[in-house]
Every structure is written in C-alpha cells, then in structure tokens.
Amino acid sequence: MIKEDTLKKVLYIDLSKKKFWIEERDDLFSQFIGGTGVAIKLLHENCKYDTDPLSSDNPIIISIGPLNGLFPIASKTVALFKSPHTGNLGESHAGGRSAIAIRMAGYGAIVIKGKSERPCYIAIHGDRVYFKDATTLWGLEEGVSAASLIRRQESGAGLRTIMRIGPAGEKMITYACVTLETYRHFGRLGLGAVFGSKNLKAVVVSGKRDLKVNDFKGYKECYSNLLKQLAESDKMKKYHELGTPANVMPLSFSKGIPMKNLTISELEGLENISGESFAEKHLGRRVACSHCPVACIHLGALRKPYEDEPYFYRTVYLSYDYELIYALGTMLGVASPEGVLRLIEVVEDMGLDAISTGVVLAWSTEAFEKGLINEKMTEGVIPQWGDVDAYSQLINKIVFSEGEFFKDLGKGIDYASSKYGGKEFALTYGKNEMPGYHTGYGAHIGYLFGARHSHLDSAGYAIDKEAMIKSFDEEQFAEKIITEEYWRQILSSLVICFFGREIYTPQIILQCLKLTGFDLDEKRLTEIGKEIYAEKYRFKIKCGFDVDNIELPQRIFELPSGTGKLNKDFAEKIIGKLKEKIKSLL
Amino acid sequence: MFRFEIITCYNLSMPVFVKDANKCVGCLICMFACGRAHLATGLESSCIKVRSQGGISRGFSVFVCRGCEDPPCARVCPEDALVVRKGGGVLLKEDKCTGCGHCVKACILDAIGWNNGKNKPVICIQCGECAKSCHYKVLEYKRT
Numbered sequence A: 001m002i003k004e005d006t007l008k009k010v011l012y013i014d015l016s017k018k019k020f021w022i023e024e025r026d027d028l029f030s031q032f033i034g035g036t037g038v039a040i041k042l043l044h045e046n047c048k049y050d051t052d053p054l055s056s057d058n059p060i061i062i063s064i065g066p067l068n069g070l071f072p073i074a075s076k077t078v079a080l081f082k083s084p085h086t087g088n089l090g091e092s093h094a095g096g097r098s099a100i101a102i103r104m105a106g107y108g109a110i111v112i113k114g115k116s117e118r119p120c121y122i123a124i125h126g127d128r129v130y131f132k133d134a135t136t137l138w139g140l141e142e143g144v145s146a147a148s149l150i151r152r153q154e155s156g157a158g159l160r161t162i163m164r165i166g167p168a169g170e171k172m173i174t175y176a177c178v179t180l181e182t183y184r185h186f187g188r189l190g191l192g193a194v195f196g197s198k199n200l201k202a203v204v205v206s207g208k209r210d211l212k213v214n215d216f217k218g219y220k221e222c223y224s225n226l227l228k229q230l231a232e233s234d235k236m237k238k239y240h241e242l243g244t245p246a247n248v249m250p251l252s253f254s255k256g257i258p259m260k261n262l263t264i265s266e267l268e269g270l271e272n273i274s275g276e277s278f279a280e281k282h283l284g285r286r287v288a289c290s291h292c293p294v295a296c297i298h299l300g301a302l303r304k305p306y307e308d309e310p311y312f313y314r315t316v317y318l319s320y321d322y323e324l325i326y327a328l329g330t331m332l333g334v335a336s337p338e339g340v341l342r343l344i345e346v347v348e349d350m351g352l353d354a355i356s357t358g359v360v361l362a363w364s365t366e367a368f369e370k371g372l373i374n375e376k377m378t379e380g381v382i383p384q385w386g387d388v389d390a391y392s393q394l395i396n397k398i399v400f401s402e403g404e405f406f407k408d409l410g411k412g413i414d415y416a417s418s419k420y421g422g423k424e425f426a427l428t429y430g431k432n433e434m435p436g437y438h439t440g441y442g443a444h445i446g447y448l449f450g451a452r453h454s455h456l457d458s459a460g461y462a463i464d465k466e467a468m469i470k471s472f473d474e475e476q477f478a479e480k481i482i483t484e485e486y487w488r489q490i491l492s493s494l495v496i497c498f499f500g501r502e503i504y505t506p507q508i509i510l511q512c513l514k515l516t517g518f519d520l521d522e523k524r525l526t527e528i529g530k531e532i533y534a535e536k537y538r539f540k541i542k543c544g545f546d547v548d549n550i551e552l553p554q555r556i557f558e559l560p561s562g563t564g565k566l567n568k569d570f571a572e573k574i575i576g577k578l579k580e581k582i583k584s585l586l
Numbered sequence B: 001m002f003r004f005e006i007i008t009c010y011n012l013s014m015p016v017f018v019k020d021a022n023k024c025v026g027c028l029i030c031m032f033a034c035g036r037a038h039l040a041t042g043l044e045s046s047c048i049k050v051r052s053q054g055g056i057s058r059g060f061s062v063f064v065c066r067g068c069e070d071p072p073c074a075r076v077c078p079e080d081a082l083v084v085r086k087g088g089g090v091l092l093k094e095d096k097c098t099g100c101g102h103c104v105k106a107c108i109l110d111a112i113g114w115n116n117g118k119n120k121p122v123i124c125i126q127c128g129e130c131a132k133s134c135h136y137k138v139l140e141y142k143r144t
C-alpha cells in the first residue's frame, strides 16, 4: 500500500457512547488488501462468536478496497456482520455511490458498534462524524421518504451515499435490507435488521480528495485501456443493453429459472416478463453506480392511477433485474411486467430482501395449498399463484402484522417450515432462501456451501453451463466451485463489481495493485483468496455452522433442472469432496 | 432546475457542451477524467460536476465550463489570477490566487471546482477529456 493512502484508516463508531475514533491498520490492508478480506479480519476482532445478531454487541463492518476511486467499475462496498437470518456469517455487497464516497471520505473501513438509545443516523463528512437524532424518521408513514429528508439536511450532494432502512429493518425482519441511493441494496442476510436493532436509521458518507498512485503515466494508460474494454468488449454487452434480465428467456428454455416454488418448468406468458419485454415497454432510464460506465441499473416506469381521482396518475421508477423477475415473477407465477413492478414497489417500500421475500411467499403459497397453514393464520389473505394483490398484502403483513404466523414468516422459511412443516419444499440453503438458478449441481451445491449461501459466492450456474457440454465428475465440480469462490474473495477485496470480472483478469489486477503499491504475484494472490475464504469458514464454524449437518432441499431433485434431473447420490458425492476441501483449509 | 444545455446551444465556440443531459447515467466517469486532466487521481481536482435532479429517478444535470468569451469569473478576481484565454475560458495563475473564492460565486453555471487541500479553485482547461470518456455522448467536444 502507498504510504500516504488513507485506505488504512478504520473509523470506529460506538453508538452507545456516541463516540468515534480512527485506527490505522496497515497490517490488515497490506495483508488482506481491503474489502471482504479486511472485513472478515475485523469481524473476528470485533464480534464474539456467541453474539446474538440483534444485540448491541453485533458489529457492522463496512469496507472498501484499494481499487475503489482509482479504477472504473471498482464500485462496490462490502458489509459484514453476524446475520440475524442465518445466525452466522452475514455478508452483503452494494454499489451506488457508497464505495467512492467512503474512499473520498478517507477511510478503508467503518466499524459500527453498540446501540443508540434513541433512533439516530450517522453523518460522516470526511473527518467529521455526527450523531444525528432520527426519532422523527422512525416509523414514517407511507409516502414520506427518510432518504429525501436526509438529503435536505446533509451536505455533499452528488457525491454522497445515503444508506438507510425501511419499516422492515425497524421491525427487525431477519431479511430486511439496507437501501442505498434508492435503487441499490445490501440485500441479503438481514443487515437492515441489524441497523434496526441498533436504532440506526441511516448512514450518510461524503468526502472529496485526490488519491495517490505510483506511476501517473502508467496509471493513465491502464485506466484508458480498462475504460475502452468496458465500453467495447462483448463481455459487457449483456449488462449494457437488456441488463441481467437478458437471462430470463435463455434460462427458461433450459428450464433453469425456478417457477412456482419449483413445481413447474413452464409458465404461460413468460415472454411478457423477459428482458426484451421490460426494455420495450417499461425501461424508463438507465443509471450507474459511481465510477462505473456500464450503467446496468435498469429503471422501469410504472404508471399508477389514483383510485379516487380520474385522470390523475403518478409514475414511479423501480429498478428491475433478473433476480427480481425470478423472485417476484416466475417464482410466484406472476407473468406480467406491471405485476412484477408492483411487487418490487412494495418490497422497496418495506425495505426487504426481494429474493428471500419472493421465496417466502412461494413457500407460503404451497404450504397453503397443502393445508399446512390456513386462512386464520394468514388473517384472511389467501396466497395464490399470480395474485399480485394478495402477495402485496402478505408482504405488508410480514412487516406490520402482530400475528404469530407473520412473525414467524419474518424469520424466513427455514424457521417457518420447522414449525409448520413443509421442509421438503422449503427452498433454503444454510437458512438463506434460494437465488434464481435451478441450473444444476454447481448452482445448488454452491448455495449450500458458499460462505454467504448466495449465487454470487461461486456462480454455480456458470459451472452448470459448462457442464451442459462437458461432463464433470464429483472432484471437478467440487474443485470448480471452490476455486471460483477463492477468486471472488480477491475481486471483493479490491472491490470490483462482479460484472467486470472478465475484464479484470489476474494480470490486470496485478497491474492495478502495483500502481496502488501492492507488489504481489499471481500465486500470492491466489493464496490470499484462499486464506480469506478460510477465515470466513472459521468464523462460520465458530458461530455454530456445521458442514456435516446441512442439506439440499428435497424439492430440487423432483423437477428437472437446466442440466436434467439431479441425482441425489451424485450430489452427495460432490458434497463429500467439497467438505473434504473445506475441512482441509481449517 | 437550471437547464444548462439550453443556454450553451447558442455559443458555438465553446469546446465542451452538454448535448443531452437526459442520457446521463450518473457514472461520474467524466469527473474522474477531469481529475486526471488536472494531473490528479480522485475528485478533488475536478471541475465538472454531475448531480441528480433531486433523486436519481429524475435523472442528472451536468455542470461544465462553457468557456465564456467575456468570463465573469476573471472579472471578479481581485488578484488577476484568472487570465482570459484566446477563444474563451480562463487560465489560472496559481501563484497569484489567494483562494478567496469570488470566481466560484461568479460562475452561475457552477462550473468551477474547489480543491480544499490547496484552497484554490479548479478551472477548466478546455481539454475535452470529460467528453472523450463519456460512454453516453452526453457531452460533446469541439476543438476551436
């Protein structure tokens, strides 16, 4: 790391004592680069393994890496915490303005501890940190946005990030998200609930500074090369044009997109919610994270009439992508773009993780059909495939109802199904709900063993895609899953958006790192990736995660996947190999 | 909201102008390019500005120097630190500048940046790097 680089500064904030201080941690950054690598070390340091995730002792670690603010598409921020949803490692990534704002404010990481006595928000403007009262922002009625009130109060327009929670976070739903810049999220694993448990409504960060590089001329060359590739390369095209929803049709042809809780593989009218259809009928604007020329964020316009007033409409913009079309569309049998957008709006208003919400609703629908739950429990609302109104009401009830059933649903379907039955069709992995790929062994086993039980851990769908043309044995599957996850530790320590991963080859990364004062070679880089992954697993296991005691949901073996019907014995063989590899690291 | 592009359309001599702010995705790539044009990395030495129009869904405005032929920023500078350039715009004589900030207030386009470290303004050098790096052709650069 370059000596003057402010990346090494870790800002500690204690909400209980309303105090903050800065520690310089060259040791951590020079060894673990930044982002997820530094964050996992800070989590080990600051979180006791038996901590209750919703207690004041659970720290929130927010971190960035050396490439943020220097290179294009290095635009992500990592958050680590103990997850209230799974009870072990919580990790979530977000873009928006966050990474650049934190870099410009002069920090590499922020650690938030304790609990505020009253609702508050934190404003970090460069080296000034303020604890602000947020009692009037808590429990806001629909239609008043906390973010817009904060925007008016705080400086730094244009360059700041505002991370905030909605009602779901305040009510500590274990899959509440944190929303940034209206359209980006720390979505998965319940960071929103951790904010809520600390009485923390929002965190604002802003700043402005120049950074240092080793060789300015070399830096400019490297930068323009990257910018050119990001603009021209075919590898980026899919994100530029239709965005991730481009995958809806191809995945439906191969039966890889889950529908109605994995009970069917064909949905009538599916083409209406394809990337093409959204773009044609609803795409209203495209926007980007700071320092990313790709602009993959697709905002769909939804025109809504006022029920009591003819000729009055309002148009809302909602960001849609593949995962949302899956979770709030195909998974629920909703095949109209308006329906999907309406559900996205409710999920955004509540501040929930869209993937978990969709899968929770899908499980509820099937559980209702099977008679495991009844109308009394659901307070008169009948969950039915395709019924957008019913689903909207249910989402509201998950957040606001005091009824026992909804309180249980607010803890996810691992919890709900252990109480009401229906485990066989509860699509959860290590207690986290399923992402949108039923493509094969790579995807499912990747979710089960990934450090954050997400499709982003090892992108198993890409392995499955390869497996369509080549056949892999158990060893090859296991090796591919784990090496991809090692490598992703590096990307998320820098912190590069995964959409740029094909442009950021190891050679380019080494070059960028050299310019920022990290002299590494490819072998060392791989070792660091492996070590970060091992550190995550150590954390998980110390929190009680048991690799020998987790299972794939039974349902996935019943409906053919993108690569055909899955064989349980073969899955077990891959799992066996993967477990050996994980254990040998610890 | 002040719509900058409407005014600049009339001045055909300016080197950089905002062609269509509606296409702006708010990526800030131009701001970083401007920093590099000022031989720096980061945003402190950047003068072009991109701001959302009160929430991202409403889109963005871009504020960039139009290279006035009779620039008010230079006129208000009490130290004669801003020299009018041939063909429009100004040059900053950094040694003369005392950091009073009058120029920033005089530019109603908000096209002057401020370097807090140096306590000096950041003045557009009419290089066109911002326009060249914008993927969405929001900005256009014409050499005069």
Ligand code: SF4
Pocket (backbone or CB within 6 Å): A073, A075, A095, A096, A239, A287, A288, A289, A292, A293, A294, A295, A296, A297, A497, A498, A499
């Ligand atoms: S590709 Fe999309 S998510 Fe990634 S940094 Fe760019 S705009 Fe953000």
Ligand code: SF4
Pocket (backbone or CB within 6 Å): B016, B033, B034, B035, B037, B047, B048, B064, B065, B123, B124, B125, B126, B127, B128, B129, B130, B131
């Ligand atoms: S023309 Fe050059 S100096 Fe002026 S705003 Fe653009 S990049 Fe900055």
Ligand code: SF4
Pocket (backbone or CB within 6 Å): B023, B024, B025, B026, B027, B028, B029, B030, B031, B050, B062, B133, B134, B135, B136, B137, B138, B139
């Ligand atoms: S580079 Fe273009 S699209 Fe990006 S912020 Fe600047 S003007 Fe807007």
